Amino acid sequence: MPLPLFPLGTVLYPGGLLPLRIFEVRYLDMIGKCRKADLPFGVVSLTSGSEVRKAGAEAESFAAVGTLASIREFESPQSGLLQIECVGTQRFRIRSTELQKHGLWIAEVDPVADDVALEIPDDLKHTATALQRLIDTLGERRRAEGEAVRLPIGEPYRLGDCGWVANRWCELVPMQLELRQRLMELDSPLMRLELVSDLLARTGITE
Numbered sequence: 001m002p003l004p005l006f007p008l009g010t011v012l013y014p015g016g017l018l019p020l021r022i023f024e025v026r027y028l029d030m031i032g033k034c035r036k037a038d039l040p041f042g043v044v045s046l047t048s049g050s051e052v053r054k055a056g057a058e059a060e061s062f063a064a065v066g067t068l069a070s071i072r073e074f075e076s077p078q079s080g081l082l083q084i085e086c087v088g089t090q091r092f093r094i095r096s097t098e099l100q101k102h103g104l105w106i107a108e109v110d111p112v113a114d115d116v117a118l119e120i121p122d123d124l125k126h127t128a129t130a131l132q133r134l135i136d137t138l139g140e141r142r143r144a145e146g147e148a149v150r151l152p153i154g155e156p157y158r159l160g161d162c163g164w165v166a167n168r169w170c171e172l173v174p175m176q177l178e179l180r181q182r183l184m185e186l187d188s189p190l191m192r193l194e195l196v197s198d199l200l201a202r203t204g205i206t207e
Helices: 025-037 122-144 162-172 177-185 189-203
Strands: 003-008 017-022 041-048 065-078 081-099 105-111
Touching: 003 025, 003 065, 017 025, 025 041, 025 065, 025 081, 041 081, 041 177, 065 177, 122 162, 122 189, 162 177, 162 189, 177 189
Parallel strands: 003 041
Antiparallel strands: 003 105, 017 081, 041 065, 065 081, 081 105
């Protein structure tokens, strides 16, 4: 089946959480159909254009590799507005696209293999230690403030796995969108974690 696409100014990683507020008709319809059929949609990173279509604007363009998003929370607080939370599952590569008359992109895609499960080597374990520390700190802060603990990182935590730790840091560390996309596309989870480790060292996070 053709995959409906949601071009966004972000990059969704496998295992990542994505909250969305939806009000455009093209996406209200898409999300309704995906939820009813229990099907994912594709999140792709914008390379030009904006998330919200404007009259007279050219069609969006976007990266050729994206990530499937499965809806896990759904709320309609008022007519014409949806609030959802999605989780990234599998990456895909776009083979062809079509812009439908109401502005929705659909694509034929090929799946990209999941990261191979790979234990974090000793020289990179500091990245997992720092991530565990961040998770603990955020949890303690929210409990102290009397809020329900709701972290930007979803369980189960896989703090011994190269790809999972690299992906979570890629979501959290400030970086250019193009770099975030390139890291997501890397086939090697170990290389991704090595590059993330260099970013963390430059920002002082793992010192």
